[in-house]
Amino acid sequence: MKKFLLPVLAGLFLFQSVTAQDLAEKSSVNATFQTDAAYYTNDKALGIDKTSLAGKRMGINGYTQVNYTLQNFSAGLRYEAFMPPMLGFPADLKGNGIANWYARYQVDKFSVSAGSIYEQFGSGMILRTYEEWSLGYDNALNGLSAHFKPIEGVSLRAVAGYQRSYWEKFESDNRGIVRGVYADANLNEIFPTLAESKWKISLGTGVVSKYEKMTTKTLIRPIDNQGSYEKYEYKLPSNVGAWSVLANLGYGNWSWMTEYVGKDPNPSALNNYIYRRGQALLTQITYSRKGFGVQLMAKRIDNMGFKSRMDEKGNVLDINFLPPVTMVHAYSFANMYPYATQPNGEMAIQGQINYKIPRNSALGGKYGTDVEIYFARVNSIKKESPAPGIPVDSTGTLGYTSPFFTFGDEIYYQDLKVQVFRKFSSSFKATAAWFSQIYNKDVIEGHNNEYGKIYTNIGVLDMTWKLDDKKALRLELEALFTQQDKGDWMGATLEYTIAPHWFFSIMDEYNYGNPVEEDQLHYFGVSAGYSIKSSRISLSYGRQREGLLCVGGICRYVPAYTGFGLTITSTL
Amino acid sequence: MRKLPILLILLCLTAYNQSFAQQQGNKLPSVTVKNLDGQSVKTDQLTNNGKPMIISFWALWCKPCIKELTTIAEVYPDWVAETGVKFIAVSIDDARSSSRVKPFVEGKGWDMEVLLDPNGDFKRAMNVNLIPHTFVIDGKGNIVWQHTSFSEGGELELINVIRKLNKGESLE
Numbered sequence: 001m002k003k004f005l006l007p008v009l010a011g012l013f014l015f016q017s018v019t020a021q022d023l024a025e026k027s028s029v030n031a032t033f034q035t036d037a038a039y040y041t042n043d044k045a046l047g048i049d050k051t052s053l054a055g056k057r058m059g060i061n062g063y064t065q066v067n068y069t070l071q072n073f074s075a076g077l078r079y080e081a082f083m084p085p086m087l088g089f090p091a092d093l094k095g096n097g098i099a100n101w102y103a104r105y106q107v108d109k110f111s112v113s114a115g116s117i118y119e120q121f122g123s124g125m126i127l128r129t130y131e132e133w134s135l136g137y138d139n140a141l142n143g144l145s146a147h148f149k150p151i152e153g154v155s156l157r158a159v160a161g162y163q164r165s166y167w168e169k170f171e172s173d174n175r176g177i178v179r180g181v182y183a184d185a186n187l188n189e190i191f192p193t194l195a196e197s198k199w200k201i202s203l204g205t206g207v208v209s210k211y212e213k214m215t216t217k218t219l220i221r222p223i224d225n226q227g228s229y230e231k232y233e234y235k236l237p238s239n240v241g242a243w244s245v246l247a248n249l250g251y252g253n254w255s256w257m258t259e260y261v262g263k264d265p266n267p268s269a270l271n272n273y274i275y276r277r278g279q280a281l282l283t284q285i286t287y288s289r290k291g292f293g294v295q296l297m298a299k300r301i302d303n304m305g306f307k308s309r310m311d312e313k314g315n316v317l318d319i320n321f322l323p324p325v326t327m328v329h330a331y332s333f334a335n336m337y338p339y340a341t342q343p344n345g346e347m348a349i350q351g352q353i354n355y356k357i358p359r360n361s362a363l364g365g366k367y368g369t370d371v372e373i374y375f376a377r378v379n380s381i382k383k384e385s386p387a388p389g390i391p392v393d394s395t396g397t398l399g400y401t402s403p404f405f406t407f408g409d410e411i412y413y414q415d416l417k418v419q420v421f422r423k424f425s426s427s428f429k430a431t432a433a434w435f436s437q438i439y440n441k442d443v444i445e446g447h448n449n450e451y452g453k454i455y456t457n458i459g460v461l462d463m464t465w466k467l468d469d470k471k472a473l474r475l476e477l478e479a480l481f482t483q484q485d486k487g488d489w490m491g492a493t494l495e496y497t498i499a500p501h502w503f504f505s506i507m508d509e510y511n512y513g514n515p516v517e518e519d520q521l522h523y524f525g526v527s528a529g530y531s532i533k534s535s536r537i538s539l540s541y542g543r544q545r546e547g548l549l550c551v552g553g554i555c556r557y558v559p560a561y562t563g564f565g566l567t568i569t570s571t572l
Numbered sequence: 573m574r575k576l577p578i579l580l581i582l583l584c585l586t587a588y589n590q591s592f593a594q595q596q597g598n599k600l601p602s603v604t605v606k607n608l609d610g611q612s613v614k615t616d617q618l619t620n621n622g623k624p625m626i627i628s629f630w631a632l633w634c635k636p637c638i639k640e641l642t643t644i645a646e647v648y649p650d651w652v653a654e655t656g657v658k659f660i661a662v663s664i665d666d667a668r669s670s671s672r673v674k675p676f677v678e679g680k681g682w683d684m685e686v687l688l689d690p691n692g693d694f695k696r697a698m699n700v701n702l703i704p705h706t707f708v709i710d711g712k713g714n715i716v717w718q719h720t721s722f723s724e725g726g727e728l729e730l731i732n733v734i735r736k737l738n739k740g741e742s743l744e
Binding site: 028130202250287289324329533 | 598666701723724726
């Protein structure tokens with residue numbers, strides 16, 4: 001208990017002493033605090049009882065962050081407690097303490113920071129450190145960073161440090177050191193003659209390198225095609241570099257962004273210790289004017305997994321971020337089979353159109369109608385044997401060769417979405433959506449040809465009635481149809497809100513199509529919430545279906561459970 | 573139930589935070605975000621010429637956020653005409669979806685100013701954890717009011733805050 005209290009009190013003291021000194025004019029403090037807690041109950045249908053819970057009836061995830069600014073100086077502390085972590089969160093998070101701190105000094109052209117550094121180079125494909133509370137994810141770089149703006153429109157950034165891995169103490173042989181520099185140039189700001197130009201041009205380039213102490217590793221390698229193996233000691237590179245070039249071009253309503261990145265040979269557990277170079281290309285073009293927007297994107301990822309520990313395979317120590325070209329949906333069933341980027345190789349395309357059918361037109365109705373069409377498709381890359389007699393992806397070899405612009409034969413994921421939103425009157429509005437998805441369960445979840453692909457069709461009808469100025473009722477109906485996996489589902493959510501404080505909801509998801517009869521379960525839940533200012537408390541009870549929770553680039557598997565949930569959040 | 577004391581402490585902390593909520597007078601922190609044309613914007617230089625501003629954090633995948641922005645977009649021209657308020661919607665979409673923000677916003681026909689915060693720098697500096705999270709900044713640049721979550725009708729509370737600020741009334 002003492003361990004827990006001290007840092008919190010220290011944070012409070014810092015906070016209090018500042019307000020007391022009446023430095024209000026010069027300094028500012030903000031603090032935020034969140035706790036999520038769950039109490040798990042027995043559930044026969046899910047096979048959850050005292051034994052399966054193993055004494056872990058409760059899960060608590062909590063943190064508090066205090067930021068303090070005094071003129072050019074700022075500093076912050078983050079205290080986290082996972083006692084123990086809630087179901088579905090990495091067990092290694094268990095514990096509590098100061099997870100994070102930083103101190104920064106910032107003047108006009110220059111800033112230096114020490115502590116936990118969050119940084120992104122370009123679109124993140126060579127370096128991105130960030131934190132996502134809802135997933136228990138934090139790959140902060142503990143070290144130093146410096147930003148320098150020699151002239152208007154040019155910025156230089158440098159970082160060095162080691163990454164956070166839960167509560168594990170840094171040792172020189174348990175993870176590497178990451179260093180990087182990045183330069184951005186915005187030509188419209190550099191050259192005054194371009195300031196008012198219709199053309200917008202910005203460029204970026206950077207290098208990241210990882211250093212690990214370990215230089216040899218004994219691994220098993222194939223010695224023939226008959227499945228015979230031998231132990232062999234491999235020399236592994238201590239330094240692995242990655243570089244990026246990025247161009248952003250805009251003209252009027254058009255904009256076009258392309259980033260190409262490359263990586264040195266980086267044999268690691270992720271790529272089965274092959275010595276092939278990595279590369280990735282991301283290009284996207286958008287056109288938009290009022291009432292109409294279109295976006296197209298294409299991506300190739302080839303052997304771009306990059307972690308600061310070569311034998312790491314889990315959701316930790318990622319140096320880079322490979323943006324999935326697929327979408328996180330707002331509706332529950334549409335997110336039942338979510339996609340995660342395959343760092344070892346994928347070819348992907350994506351497109352989205354947004355259109356507002358104008359107000360008072362024949363189709364648009366009194367308030368206009370919003371239409372959204374979205375499509376994404378991800379395939380494998382084509383992999384060919386690197387040399388005669390050597391199977392693709394063999395440890396200790398170059399792995400494979402791959403033609404750059406060729407799509408592989410295997411579908412990883414496909415998503416088609418058509419969504420229409422319309423306000424019918426001042427008191428009624430509705431969204432209707434249809435999704436058609438293909439989900440390659442074996443590839444995405446890493447199974448060995450056990451499940452194959454899942455083909456789903458999903459329909460959603462989401463209606464809101466405004467009862468008066470403050471009260472509203474929302475009914476969401478969803479259905480998912482599939483011949484594979486757990487079969488068909490239907491679901492309904494009824495929500496009642498009294499603005500700005502109260503929220504009540506009741507929901508049920510029913511897996512009526514499950515091929516296993518005793519698994520045809522109802523997932524019923526109720527919840528209520530109260531918000532005031534920047535604080536919110538919500539309480540829920542119910543059965544939660546198992547699933548992948550994905551935010552940004554990573555996904556977390558959450559097992560099914562039944563129980564009470566509590567979330568309290570507050571920001572000052 | 574050994575964990576109950578922890579919960580209680582955390583609850584007390586919330587209460588503590590609330591009791592100080594009136595003392596807010598914080599200025600906007602200084603971080604760099606991008607506008608929809610890809611140009612850098614310093615957050616401490618966001619201003620509305622002495623009139624109040626609303627800054628709201630959102631993302632494409634956040635349903636209540638889209639609901640808030642859709643609702644406000646509809647009344648926004650009236651709000652501007654009446655109070656001179658400026659609304660800035662800060663998208664925390666990362667590289668996965670930030671390129672879809674502009675076509676989405678234009679496709680919806682929203683008039684609000686939209687900024688991109690793809691690695692959450694502004695979000696972290698403002699200590700935002702759940703979205704939507706909406707701040708009101710007075711004409712002098714002080715953060716004077718904030719709220720998390722949105723439900724139908726929540727926009728009325730927001731515009732009332734702006735009206736009170738314009739009249740010089742207390743927000744309590």
